[in-house]
Amino acid sequence: MNPPPRVAMVAGETSGDLLAGLLLDGLQAQWPGLQAQGIGGPQMARRGFTAWWPSERLAVHGYSMEVLRRLRDILGIRKQLRARLLQDRPDVFIGVDAPDFNLGLEADLRAAGIKTVHFVCPSIWAWRADRxxxxxxxxxxxxxxxxxxxxxxxxxxIAAxxxxxxxxxxxxxxxDRHAARAQLGLHDADEVLAIxxxxxxxxxxxxxxxxFQAAALVLKARPAIKLIVPAVPALRxxxxQxxxxxxxxxxxxxxxxQSHAVLAACDVTLIASGTATLEAALFKRPMVIGYRMHPLSWWLMRRKxxxxxxxxxxxxxxxxxxxxxxxxxxxPQALCAATLQWLDACAHQSEKITALEQRFTALHESLQRDTPRLAADAIQKILAA
Incomplete structure (x- = not known):
């Protein structure tokens, strides 16, 4: 039996760590004993991944001021990682999301003859056609x-x-809303807003x-409502405060x-734009999407x-x-008003809720595939080419 390929990976942030962990499941099923190293988080570590740096070191917010404050550290990590991978060459490098970090690194590695895979197409259809x-x-x-x-x-x-x-x-x-509520100490009759x-x-x-200011207004309107927020340990x-x-x-x-338990348990969620909104949709939950960033970051994003x-x-x-x-x-006022509309619809079991659940069920079905196996099969073909 041929030895498993040598795999290097970089995953940025919590969502990338989750995706990379699932990808590792497929790779290890395809090649038992496969080891991978690079930059990753706890989900990858559970699969035996060796993290030279933790994925949280790549986490940034926006396009401008926040990035500039972290740019020196991030570029330093990428320079060290590039040198390490060029010296001790993997069979394949897999960049998981984090396109601002990974695409430049992938280009250098590919130019040096290392095969490269990017997992999660950058959203060229939404924000960055120039990519x-x-x-x-x-x-x-x-x-x-x-x-x-x-x-x-x-x-x-581009092959994909x-x-x-x-x-x-x-x-x-x-x-299973009942089980999720029991896990969180909530009752079936509670009205629950996830934040x-x-x-x-x-x-x-x-x-x-x-x-939280919006939730305080919701609480005034509905004093019995339960408010719950899942916190990343480092930010709790x-x-x-x-x-x-x-x-x-x-x-x-x-x-x-416990973000998945919170989404399963809630009636409505007030949620920041990002991967979590797709998770909320897959849980078939009504949501109000909100987001704010540095004004300059927003101006740059709006232009794209x-x-x-x-x-x-x-x-x-x-x-x-x-x-x-x-x-x-x-x-806070607008977020509260939109949230109360969903809570009212839930309380009356309105057709609006039924229609939303049907849309989200169809969306869920369209996204269901054997992702670990399909991804591993695609990578095997790339390595065999």
């Missing part, structure tokens, strides 16, 4: 998580495979207080991690925006199926 040429230079193959992406990449001469979205298999088609202000420190600084203390600053105090239940939607559920459904309140529109 197409960079993807073509950087990746031998792109693993796509949305069904329309391979045809789009093929128009630009649709592998489905891993979260569509992790999250059950019919979530997800992001998993990065800069996101929490920009968004959490805003969301900061979230507790912001909760008290908003006046919520002990009215907010903060749990460490190609679609009217920001939230992934709306982009994939190509419709404003859930409200988006972004930047100046994201006020």
């Amino acid at each position: 197409v040429e960079k993807i073509r230079r950087s990746a031998d193959h792109v693993l796509c998580i949305f069904p329309f992406e391979p045809a789009l990449l093929a128009q630009h001469g 495979t649709y592998v489905g979205h891993p979260l569509a298999n992790v999250i059950p088609m019919v979530p 997800l202000p992001g998993s990065r420190s800069a996101e929490v600084d920009y968004i959490a207080l805003l969301f 203390e900061r979230i507790e 912001l909760a008290h600053a908003s006046g919520l105090g002990n009215a907010l239940q903060i749990v460490t991690g 925006q190609l679609q009217p939607w920001v939230g992934l559920p709306n982009i994939l459904c190509r419709d404003f199926v859930v409200p988006e309140l972004i930047q100046d529109a994201a006020t």
Whole structure:
């Protein structure tokens, strides 16, 4: 039997760590005993991944001021990693998301004859059409998580495979709300609002207080409602501080991690734009998407925006199926009003809720594939080429 390939990987942030962990499942099923190293997080570590740096070192928020403050450290890591990989060459390098970090690294490695795979097509269909040429230079193959992406990449001469979205298999088609509520100490009759202000420190600084102020207004309108927020362990203390600053105090239940249990348990979620919104859609939950960032970052992003939607559920459904309140529109009052509309609809079991669940069920079905196996098969073909 041939030895397993030598694999290097880089995953940025919590969502990339989750995707990379699932990819490692497929690679290790294909090649028992496979080892991988590079940059990763706890999900990858559970699969035996050797992290030379933790993925949180790559986590940034926005395009300008936040990035500039961290740029020296991030570029230093990339320089050291590039040198290490060129000296001790892997059979394949897999960049998982984090395109600002990974695509440049992939281009250098590919130019040196190392095969490169990029997992998660950068959202050239939403924000950054200018990245197409960079993807073509950087990746031998792109693993796509949305069904329309391979045809789009093929128009630009980029090889790609649709592998489905891993979260569509992790999250059950019919979530067990009763079990999730029992896990969190909630009762079936409780009205529950989940608050997800992001998993990065800069996101929490920009968004959490805003969301908590909106939740305080919701609490005034519905005094019996239960408010719950899942916190990344490193950010729990900061979230507790912001909760008290908003006046919520002990009215907010903060749990460490458990974001999937929180989404399964809630009636409605107030949620920051990002991968978590797709998770909420897969849990079939009504949501209000909100987001704020540094004004200069927002100005730069707006100039690159190609679609009217920001939230992934709306982009994939190509419709404003859930409200988006972004930047100046994201006020506590507006977020509260949109949240109360969903809570009222849930309380009356309205047709609006039924229609939303049907849209999200169809979305879920379109994203379900055997992602670990399909991704591993695609990588095996690349290595055999």
